[in-house]
Amino acid sequence: MKIQEADAKSLLAAQGLPVPxxxxxxxxAAARRAAERLxxxxxxxxxxKAQVLVGGRGKAGGVKLAKDAAEAEAVASRxxxxxxxxxxxxxxxxxxxxxxxxxFYLACVLDRAARRVLFMGSAExxxxxxxxxxxxxxxIRTIHAHPHLGLLDFQARxxxxxxxxxAHLKEFVAIAKGLYATMIANDADLVEINPLAIxxxxxxxxxVSEHLQCLDAKVTLDDSxxxxxxxxxxxRDLDEEDPVxxxxxxxxxxxxxxxxxxxxxxxxxxxxxxxMDLVKRAGGQPANFLDIGGGAKSDKVAVxxxxxxxxxxxxxxxxxxxxxxxxxxxxxxxxxxARAEQKRVVPLVVRxxxxxxxxxxxxxxxxxxxxxxxxxxxxxxxAVAAAKAAA
Amino acid sequence: xxxxxxxxxxxxxxxxxxxxxxxxxxxxxxxGTNIVAGMTPGKGGQTALDGxxxxxxxxxxxxxxxxxxxxxxxxxxxxxxxxxMEAVGAGITTVFCITEHIPALDMLKVMPVxxxxxxxxxxxxxxxxxxxxxAKVGIIPATIHREGRxxxxxxxxxxxxxxxxxxxxxxxxxxxxxxxxxxxxxxSTFIDILELFKADPETSAIVLIGEIGGDAEExxxxxxxxxxxxxxMVAFIAGRTAPPGRRMGHAGAIISGSxxxxxxxxxxxxxxxxxxxxxxxxxxxxxxxxGVRPN
Numbered sequence: 001m002k003i004q005e006a007d008a009k010s011l012l013a014a015q016g017l018p019v020p021x022x023x024x025x026x027x028x029a030a031a032r033r034a035a036e037r038l039x040x041x042x043x044x045x046x047x048x049k050a051q052v053l054v055g056g057r058g059k060a061g062g063v064k065l066a067k068d069a070a071e072a073e074a075v076a077s078r079x080x081x082x083x084x085x086x087x088x089x090x091x092x093x094x095x096x097x098x099x100x101x102x103x104f105y106l107a108c109v110l111d112r113a114a115r116r117v118l119f120m121g122s123a124e125x126x127x128x129x130x131x132x133x134x135x136x137x138x139x140i141r142t143i144h145a146h147p148h149l150g151l152l153d154f155q156a157r158x159x160x161x162x163x164x165x166x167a168h169l170k171e172f173v174a175i176a177k178g179l180y181a182t183m184i185a186n187d188a189d190l191v192e193i194n195p196l197a198i199x200x201x202x203x204x205x206x207x208v209s210e211h212l213q214c215l216d217a218k219v220t221l222d223d224s225x226x227x228x229x230x231x232x233x234x235x236r237d238l239d240e241e242d243p244v245x246x247x248x249x250x251x252x253x254x255x256x257x258x259x260x261x262x263x264x265x266x267x268x269x270x271x272x273x274x275x276m277d278l279v280k281r282a283g284g285q286p287a288n289f290l291d292i293g294g295g296a297k298s299d300k301v302a303v304x305x306x307x308x309x310x311x312x313x314x315x316x317x318x319x320x321x322x323x324x325x326x327x328x329x330x331x332x333x334x335x336x337x338a339r340a341e342q343k344r345v346v347p348l349v350v351r352x353x354x355x356x357x358x359x360x361x362x363x364x365x366x367x368x369x370x371x372x373x374x375x376x377x378x379x380x381x382x383a384v385a386a387a388k389a390a391a
Numbered sequence: 392x393x394x395x396x397x398x399x400x401x402x403x404x405x406x407x408x409x410x411x412x413x414x415x416x417x418x419x420x421x422x423g424t425n426i427v428a429g430m431t432p433g434k435g436g437q438t439a440l441d442g443x444x445x446x447x448x449x450x451x452x453x454x455x456x457x458x459x460x461x462x463x464x465x466x467x468x469x470x471x472x473x474x475x476m477e478a479v480g481a482g483i484t485t486v487f488c489i490t491e492h493i494p495a496l497d498m499l500k501v502m503p504v505x506x507x508x509x510x511x512x513x514x515x516x517x518x519x520x521x522x523x524x525x526a527k528v529g530i531i532p533a534t535i536h537r538e539g540r541x542x543x544x545x546x547x548x549x550x551x552x553x554x555x556x557x558x559x560x561x562x563x564x565x566x567x568x569x570x571x572x573x574x575x576x577x578x579s580t581f582i583d584i585l586e587l588f589k590a591d592p593e594t595s596a597i598v599l600i601g602e603i604g605g606d607a608e609e610x611x612x613x614x615x616x617x618x619x620x621x622x623x624m625v626a627f628i629a630g631r632t633a634p635p636g637r638r639m640g641h642a643g644a645i646i647s648g649s650x651x652x653x654x655x656x657x658x659x660x661x662x663x664x665x666x667x668x669x670x671x672x673x674x675x676x677x678x679x680x681x682g683v684r685p686n
Contacts, residue, residue, distance in 0.1 A: 273633055
């Protein structure tokens with residue numbers, strides 16, 4: 001699960017990491033009030049940042065500076081409502097603009113191949129790390145945390161020296177270990193600070209000092225672990241979710257809406273992707289990815305059918321079930337129930353094989369509007385033909 | 392021979408008294424798998440499968456009393472990491488974990504324990520393995536198999552069934568079919584299983600079923616070139632048309648940037664001389680084109 005920058009910063013701050021203060025505003029007036037407070041506290045300028053879960057907001061114009069409260073309000077009104085990669089901006093983060101001396105990159109991420117937590121650091125911060133990895137891979141320093149003991153002090157020191165942060169070593173070690181703590185405390189897959197920056201701060205008496213601060217944060221959470229962190233579910237940003245996705249998740253279905261007109265209902269993620277691939281190969285366009293999972297009961301099948309049909313562009317539905325844990329007759333009963341309740345009837349091509357396929361065939365026999373298919377290829381062809389005929 | 396499971400398998404079923412555990416233990420026993428013990432804490436002294444299988448409180452008791460050498464885990468996600476570590480601590484050398492939704496950081500902690508014990512873990516979130524005519528461990532339906540010499544290894548569940556069914560329909564039998572699981576952190580990789588197939592005199596061709604995300608297919612292609620250049624091999628990749636950046640069910644199935652895409656995998660596999668099928672049903676034909684005959 002992706003979470004917004006502001007929420008990621010809360011998780012970092014909870015582990016004691018140095019994060020500058022921020023406010024989230026949903027309208028220009030609130031952004032102005034937030035900016036007024038920051039200027040009153042001595043900020044020279046504020047930064048207004050679009051809160052969206054897609055990358056590249058800076059390039060899209062979603063991050064701007066403002067020199068006074070009136071400008072903050074004007075900037076916020078331009079950013080709010082902006083479209084960034086298909087997402088409408090509905091909230092902005094307002095924070096003091098930092099006096100940046102130098103920017104770094106620091107992240108810890110799940111390294112699947114090594115089965116370890118990998119720390120990545122670079123003295124080239126503030127830019128997309130994928131670009132650095134591509135253009136200058138040697139600029140990224142990496143080290144694996146111990147699977148049981150975590151990031152050890154000497155590892156954190158090594159990384160700090162490699163990044164040229166010898167003058168800020170104590171601060172850096174605390175931040176690196178705090179990153180790991182954030183990961184463990186929340187079951188995160190990724191905790192990224194970009195930039196981690198040396199910032200210049202002027203105290204009330206005029207003395208100037210330099211400190212490390214986490215100016216931007218990105219955290220993604222392990223969906224499989226959300227059950228044991230009930231508080232984190234509240235960080236899910238429903239502003240950016242299709243209501244159908246929300247409903248699917250509540251039902252325990254894995255559903256992704258796509259652009260096409262052939263609804264797909266499949267058990268198993270790999271088979272569901274394959275079914276989509278074959279639909280495209282046969283000249284059709286899948287309307288969704290849907291994995292009903294193992295052991296789906298008839299009521300879940302009916303819900304899945306409702307989700308597919310909630311998309312008005314769906315002209316035909318392809319059901320492809322290879323029974324293993326899932327029992328074919330359960331799915332068939334669900335299809336018949338859903339059929340009886342449907343207001344909108346579209347051609348339904350059904351292929352059920354594996355566990356209890358014989359019983360499934362009996363359940364489906366003679367039900368109007370259901371076309372049986374034997375093989376996967378046959379089912380795909382029939383569904384594509386049905387969608388074309390209905391178009 | 393075959394790999395991982397066979398006639399020498401003495402199987403322990405962890406979670407045998409649960410709904411899934413009971414159902415699949417019956418299926419495995421009916422297939423001829425030698426189930427020697429069940430294990431559910433607090434139910435030691437009972438029996439399962441119509442009195443044929445003793446149930447123990449601990450893995451160590453099960454191993455001591457029955458000589459179990461392999462285990463299959465149907466324990467919910469909250470207890471599954473512990474179940475894996477208990478099994479390897481008791482001396483079990485091959486562990487299949489069927490459980491899905493185990494947090495990745497839990498698996499990170501489990502893996503060094505498994506490795507230190509010298510054991511092999513397959514999964515989690517995997518369908519298990521079947522050596523047709525010998526033994527089946529996990530949840531793969533028994534009816535799809537045919538005895539033969541093709542090794543099948545897959546990251547997927549039901550897609551594996553589809554491929555195996557296509558092989559069987561074409562009269563092409565299998566030595567062992569293994570599902571390694573779709574989670575980010577898994578105990579056995581494609582290459583781990585390919586190494587076992589390489590060492591198995593009864594496996595003479597290989598089918599690899601991959602999907603988008605990660606680089607396991609690319610690494611497998613390189614490994615094939617270096618280690619088994621002459622073994623006939625065909626692959627299938629699910630997710631050719633998946634939109635980038637969206638998670639397609641499996642945690643592993645996400646394309647980020649250009650890495651992990653179907654195109655990158657297919658290019659790597661083809662560069663290693665591995666034919667990549669466009670549909671599961673094309674796999675038997677591609678195998679025949681490189682000299683693998685029905686048996």
